[in-house]
Amino acid sequence: MELFPIVAGTFKVIVLGTGMFFAIKWHYDKAKAEKEKKRKSENSET
Secondary structure, eight states: OOSHHHHHHHHHHHHHHHHHHHHHHHHHHHHHHHHHHHHHHHHHHO
């Protein structure tokens, strides 16, 4: 049984999973910051 495909596949899953997590987190945080900025600007106008 070859060990390389198991190690490479595990590494690939970990790297891609981590990348997807941070991509989703980045988009979520960006949307949250924009919403907060919009809310603050609306409060300062009134």
